[in-house]
Amino acid sequence: MPQLSDTMQEGILVAWLKTPGDEINRGDVVAQVETDKAIMDVEVFREGFLSGPLVAEDSTVAVGQPLAFIVADRDAVVLEGELKEADQAEDATSPSAQEFRHREAKKRPAPKRARPKVVAHDTQRPLPRPDNKPATPYARKLAAELHVNLNNVKGSGPGGAVVALDVKRAQPLVRPTEISPATPPHVMPEIQVAGRGREMTAMERAVSHTMTASLTMPTFRVTVTAQYSKLKAAAKARGVSFTVALAKACALVMKLHPTMNWAYQPVDRLVERDQVDIGMAVTTEGGGLVVPVLRHCESRTLEELDETWRDLVNRARKRRLAPEEYANPTFMISNMGMFGVTHFDAIPIPGTAAVMAVASPNRAGVPLTITADHRVVNGVEVAQYLADLKNFVESPESWLGGVGDAIPEGNWDYDVIVIGAGPGGEEAARELASQRVKVALVNDAPLPGGECLWRGCIPSKIWRAAADRIRDRHTDPQLGVLHTTDAAIDWQKLQLARKALLEERGNLAFKTDKQLKIEYLVGQAAFVDDHHLSIRSQAYTEVSTSTIENEVSFGCCVIATGADNVMPPIPGLQEAAEAELVWTSDNIWQLKQTPKKLAILGAGAIGVEMAQIFADLGSEVLLVEMASQLLPAMDNELGMALGQLMAQDSRIELLLETQITKLQQLGAELQVDYKTKNGETNSFVCDSLLVAAGKTPHIDGLALEAVGVRVESGAIVVDDQCRSNVPHIFAIGDTVGGFMLAHTAAMQGRVAAGAITRQELRYDQNKDSAVVFTRPQVAFAGLTKAQASAAGMDVIEVKLPLKHEIKAVINHETEGLIKFVVNRETQRLVGVQMLCHHAESLIGEAVLMVQVQMKISEVAAAIHPHPTQTELFGELARRTMQRLMREKNKPLDAQVS
Template identity: 35%
Template sequence: MIVIGGGPAGYVAAIRAAQLGFKTACVDAFERGGKASLGGTCLNVGCIPSKAMLDSSERFEMVQHELVDHGILVEGASLDLGKMLARKDAVVDKMSGGIAYLFKKNKVTSLHGLGRLVRQDQGGWVVGVGEQEFAAKHVIIATGSSPRELPLAPFGGHVMDNAGALALDRVPGKLGVIGAGVIGVELGSVWRRLGAQVTVLEALPGFLQAADPAVAREALKQLQKQGLEFHFGVKIARIEQTEAGVSVTYAEGDQEVTAQFDKLIVAIGRVPNTQGLGAQDVGLELDERGFIKADSHYRTNLPNVYAIGDVIGGAMLAHKAEEEGVAVAELLAGQAGHVNYNVIPWVIYTSPEIAWAGLTEAQAKEQGYDIKSGQFPFSANGRAAGHNDTRGFVKVVADAKTDRILGVHMIGPNVSELIGETVAVMEFAGSSEDLARIVHAHPTLSEVVKEAALGVEKRTIHA
């Protein structure tokens, strides 16, 4: 088996395939600092480094503004951005090295270069990697995605994608962000905490429209309170770069506005990486947006060629891609590999964090459910009070007839960790009663989840 792509989908597929007895190679072209670096976008310039910077910037803000409430006085705190970036890079190096170790441990051959389908051969495929060619019975394509450029402003200079936004050598005075999605608000939050004045421009009329409306309203309120400025329903007219920065002209309602920024982050979505794959040469079928067409077992239109992760579309989440990597390897080994797409968690690592899984109330009603819901605030939780962070709430949405949990929506401290419990209950088709009857340690933030589940039947204890 040859896996093309060493990101979350690809490296996990390669490891699982090797565990199942396949002789496996993984081809990956990603480089960082001029050296091969496994892990793809997520590990190198996405999930991992952004979370490292979010954590560092949050600690910097805590020292400046929040420790005083704990009776801890800090004077003269200053930022060493170079050291902060070096720490981020060290985290990435460690994790990428960890994948290389796992490849060695599981006897996965690592090939550096751009993999491409060359031709069919004896029921299998020949894959080219640079000047070399390798034969395999099965090929799994896991080439991921790349940031979408604005036609008005290709990446370069003062206009940055997520990678550029994680490598600034100084804090910009004024930072513009086009796109109020996950990447935009996370990266905007990093630089706002470090001292930038951040303005977010979004084409859609509202904030986080995929999330529960109450969660989205609370998130917007908290982010605005922190100093991020949002403009919704805007249409970008012109973007002009100068030596000093970027000028963005946009329409907001009936007004045309021109804003000046030192740097501009463009975070308007991602496009599939199929360039250089040889798709046209071998007849690999793509859809109208450039994603590889694959069925529910990840089979493409070509025999023995499979595709997983961002390159087939759907939720562009590393954990979704990883589970597809496990599933396709197990299917090829004759096992029952499967991903339940209905309970994949979504997380936004702002402060407070945002997380959800399953259906919103509106989505549940659209699908014909009669619903009931319960909600509980962190303000009534002892552990949250001890942390001095009582923002947000947890909401549980259930089927009124069966009590089965249809969705859980959270905003608050550490909800990225709390969502996992609810996903587990939903995976086993659990009810709000099941969740409410589980004994939760006291005092913990997880008690908010329990109380929200109790609230479905209007029997919360502590509110």
């Protein structure tokens, strides 16, 4: 008797599918056994002939005890005889008792308890042969490991046989890697009951033990009533079941309330989970309930979930589920609405924080009752979760919809209003306009572009371009180019060039928006209620200024209002700013000349870029950072390496782990007092201080409380489709925290527009990228080693310095390195980091590699042109493959060490 599920201790022999004397081949199914979960096939992985004595059908047999025997010769087969309970426990015999296999079977003791841990990929048995086609043994084994239903796989082997490659192509999105052991039944006081009782079946015992264990949970209940007719109609329009649509709604709202997906773990631990796996009860043929688990509800499309659920339900009714298909739900739904039940409480099981009971609808709607584990969540969290779930159920058009867009029905002034005309807001508006959606773009300036165009990415790169012309002259003599090293900057001409380009780009963007029929509204927006905005603007005359306030209605809204600079509470800062001695990235463009001496607070992207720009333009720069490295939010090694290179510049002084304590005005100059990590104090007298201490979302003044949009840590909380807890309101870019980058905001703008117009787009920060325009540049795509490890991946990091790369040697640009982060198990690329010249061009190829998560062998096989720095990718891939091969060939003890 094999252990066919993680909690199985014994099984009932339901039926023999082979008889004594039948020839047995490896992988043949010989019997069916009822476990505590389902009826499952028993496969044999030896060759020979089935021999008696056999366990009788309907017998209960402990795991590890014999069911029958396999003999090597047909002549040794025993055609009759029955294994009794005593035979199993003590004296398992047969006419060929001296045969080795029989002796080994007799020695196996019955286990006294379930195994503490079952790792799926180590203990999976091959799946049975599919019903309608052959399959190779390895394909069936692989299908078990990857949880692939072979009946749904098209075979490419001889005669249509399913081979391993077919299974790999068909593997589902989720692969549970661990099946947690069942919680042992807690000892509870029991009172004897009169009458003659029968033995429980294996499944009845399992339910009894689980429910008894559930009594140890300190639970409470919260109920709301929701109108469900729109959700039912929208699900029908999408061609999916109401059950799946409700599960999807629960998972999406769980992204806003992640604690609902957690679990208590003895003793005094919490399991925090992002993946939402929802268990929902199904009635089996002949009675009883099975709870299949619909996995990855938070990220898979409705159509994918519906297809998977139909397959699970069909097999669950016949009790043909594999253990991993009903193990470890993170949330559960119990629906008894079809039975006319007006209200009921469901019981959460160990390993979940909550279960939701769905009763029959009444005039007020359908009652939704959550029973929750108070060790994991509190009443407020559950109440907020149900309030948001009610919104999702009653307004499905904003996330599920029927045919057409997710814009709620109504006589709106605009289908969608986008607040903010930066890269994110403008991209969202243009995407929506291209889908013939009536869009208004509200902006606090006459022209679009936002911080990136007017105060960030673009103007800083104009200054950087001028600084590069000067910096690049330093290596001219090494290539025989003489008399070019005395370059100087004309600040006024540089500023005129900057202003001209910005005006040109701003007007071009405005013209493009108008051509797309985007209505442009200038003013400050604030929410009045769920579907109305107040827009305040200024009207100017020769003698006065007045405020005009208009109210407009909308179906959906996208918030893209950007971020503000953080101004730390330093004594003297406010007064120095009023005297135009302190600047930020918002106003430094107003400098009338390059400062002779410049202090910079903060060594993030803005701080290090500006430090090098002004040093190249001739300024003496002091760069102060509280952290222990430059670029604290990026890869540690690259930040440290950049710091070492910048420290070699005689015009830049770096002070790490240092705080500015006070500012004092000295006429037209500013004294910056600071304290180092060792407690030493000193001062630096300069012309100006640039504060680059970070950004915070600009959402004050929007009156988000009027619509109930959730804000945490100063940022709007959204899901991976940029949807807030209010289903028809979206937020993108800097307003949601995370990477405050122009291209990130633009992508999120496309995602939000896609969610509104029924496109399955999602933002994945793990595949985002960035470039810091220092010299050499710092860039990344995907995850660092530390981030990948924190996400639970087993990764390898391989790096390659540039000092011997021929193109870098020719250009005298040999500083830096490139790193790959590769998933050891899949050998796919999950991250690329680089510190090198021309990283802004090289990172493009890395972005594509990470986006599709190329296998390292595919990168190695790509043919890169010579001599170019792109050859580094191929070389690094080949080194990574060699490293993985060496690890594979190491002895086990060497790998452990």
